[in-house]
Amino acid sequence: MRFLDLLTMSVNNLRRRKLRTALTVLGVIIGVASVVIMVSLGIGLNALMLEQYASYGDMTTVTVYSNSYYGGSDSENPEAEFLTDEVIKQFERLDHVESVSPMLSTYVIMKQGAYETNVSITGVSREYLEKIPLAEGQVPEGDEMKLIYGNMIIQRFRNSKTGAGYWDTGELADIDYMNKPMFVIFDVNAYYQSQGGGENQTKPPKKYMINAAGVVEGGITDYNNYCYSVYTDVESLKTMLKQIFKKNPIPDQPTNKKGKPYPYFIYEQAIVFVDDMANVTDVQQTLIDMGYQADSQMQWIEQSQQTYDMIQLVLGGIGAISLFVAAIGIANTMMMSIYERTKEIGVIKVLGCDMGNIRNMFLIESGFIGFMGGVIGLIISFTVSYIMNNYLGIGQIMMGVEGDISRIPLWLAASAIGFAILVGMVAGFFPSLRAMKLSPLAAIRNE
Amino acid sequence: MDEVKVPDTRESVALRERIPIIEVKNLYKIYRVGETKVYALGGVDFTMYKGEFCAIVGPSGSGKSTLLNMLAGLEKPSKGEIIIDKVHIEKMKENELVAFRRARVGFIFQSYNLLKTLNAVENVALPLSFRGMPRRKRNEIAKKYLKLVGLEKQMNHMANAMSGGQQQRVGIARALAVKPRIIFADEPTGNLDSKTTMEILKLMKRIVREQNQTLVMVTHDNHLASFADRQFHIVDGKIFKIEECHHEEEEEIK
DSSP states (O other): OOHHHHHHHHHHHHHHTHHHHHHHHHHHHHHHHHHHHHHHHHHHHHHHHHHHHHHHSOTTEEEEEOGGGGTOOOOSOGGGGSBOHHHHHHHHTSTTEEEEEEEEEEEEEEEETTEEEEEEEEEEOHHHHHHSOEEEEOOOOSSSOOEEEOTTGGGGOEETTTOOBHHHHOOOOOOOTTTSOEEEESOHHHHHHHHSOSTTOOOOOOOEEEOEEEEESSOTTOOOTTTTOEEEEHHHHHHHHHHHHTTSOOTTSOBOTTSOBOSSOOBSEEEEEESOGGGHHHHHHHHHHTTOEEEEHHHHHHHHHHHHHHHHHHHHHHHHHHHHHHHHHHHHHHHHHHHHTHHHHHHHHHTTOOHHHHHHHHHHHHHHHHHHHHHHHHHHHHHHHHHIIIIIOHHHHHHSSOSOSOOOOHHHHHHHHHHHHHHHHHHHHHHHHHHHHSOTHHHHSOO | OOOOOOOOOHHHHHHHTOOEEEEEEEEEEEEEETTEEEEEEEEEEEEEETTOEEEEEOOTTSSHHHHHHHHTTSSOOSEEEEEETTEEOTTOOHHHHHHHHHHHEEEEOTTOOOOTTSBHHHHHHHHHHHTTOOHHHHHHHHHHHHHHTTOGGGTTOBGGGSOHHHHHHHHHHHHHHTOOSEEEEESTTTTSOHHHHHHHHHHHHHHHHHHTOEEEEEESOHHHHTTSSEEEEEETTEEEEEEEOOTHHHHHHO
């Protein structure tokens, strides 16, 4: 028997009992819609969380600290754990590591016109600089030291005469990074000594005029990963510091037991760029095994993800229960239908309808119930999802971030319909076997 | 048993070189009711030939329907052999029996048993669809047979929008459409009035003659049975007598 003929017969039979078919389909609709909506909420929550973490910073980076840098190490030989150029090169050779940027911070005072501020300049690698989204300017070329300003730094400048800043007056400092030079004082201690007055007053340290290379993208209140820092190329910063401090100890650099500086630079942090999110945890563990402290967003994400997986499982389970009830409904409907059609099944058996065809006819019937329920249930799911995302603002309430709380990806839509058909056919399987085995003698019996 | 000599006519010549199509040997059907055995059929032997119109006659409970069911492969015999078209069917599995019926057997029911969701043409075409015939071709055949049974005007009527006689004509067309070697009819006129009964009977006989098919009809009515070429009288599960009829009667009903 041709598939099309089978399908026509099955659909005809469903049309014969419209109300009963509709009620059974309604069960499947509710089941499918609840599963899809529940799973879409789970997916939405998870995606919102990832988006939230992504806004805090790059998810493929691992930040490495050295215990010894802050004197926190009990090690006999703290030098071995310092983050030096040597160690950075070692990190770069690790699997899945794309590049490594050292982080060298130095605390400075910046002045432009009537305004000044205390701020850290962070020296990073060129690869790191290139990842920073700039509103204007570009990554500095050549050896000359140039600065990239975070978009919120401007808030920190205060009037040097009144001492009032943005937080006191609500007025932004009149700073032009790109067109006016910035005067930077590196030897902060010497500067404060010179300001102290009295007998100990010393000559103020030299001010350096340093040009800006760019400004980080974003308004002055838009938080991002780079908004509160001033960046420069680490090599140019090192050159500058050596030039300024010569043989004297550089502030913020550790000293040995005798209080003497080391002959090389020691970084407080290193940023390791990993090729893929999936490898972040492995790289992080490797770094920890090497004796460093390593942090990444991934560890938080993984924890949250486990929580959300749980939530999704529970939500999906609740949906699955209603789908299960729907499946029982299908089985019941098919059973009823077979009892009613005992004679008819007998007749087609007498007329030579293959037993497999009889079974398939009923399987198609129950599968079709599942299919209709799946399609309509999906339409309802999309509608409900749309309403939740656009009118109720549930995402805002639950997560405190903008974004769609309910997401139905294509795979979910497709598998919902596939699954509904499958549920229908599984529910119809035993009834269809029963139909297949019915005796043809039923046809002969006279009413 | 009464064997009546037939005069030499065209048909009796054909009968002499007759080809057996149904052979039944020592057929038993035993039902168990509690401890007691009930012999629905207790040892039946006979042969039916190609192109013959046979009637199985007997009172209710005589085992005639059981016999028909076993000939059509709807019930399994307890003992004995059934050879149809040189094939033993008593040992076939159910799906083989279905295939056997699909290929060789047409069936006419007492209560017509048309599918209510289908119209006349679709009902006649139904057994052809079981053979995987495409819709257009099988509908053509179905229309041809509906014309043959005189239902040109009712082709698109739904099954339950027709009278009993019309429904049975559809039933006959359905049995014929598959071009079966054998047609089984189980009390085909049992639900019809006497006038329609005669029409249906004549129709069946005419068509079976034209197409040289074998018709096996079960009935409890001796009068109806007398239209058959041979009557198998069955009482209490045994063949009581086989009666061969004069074919003048056939002329009469024509």
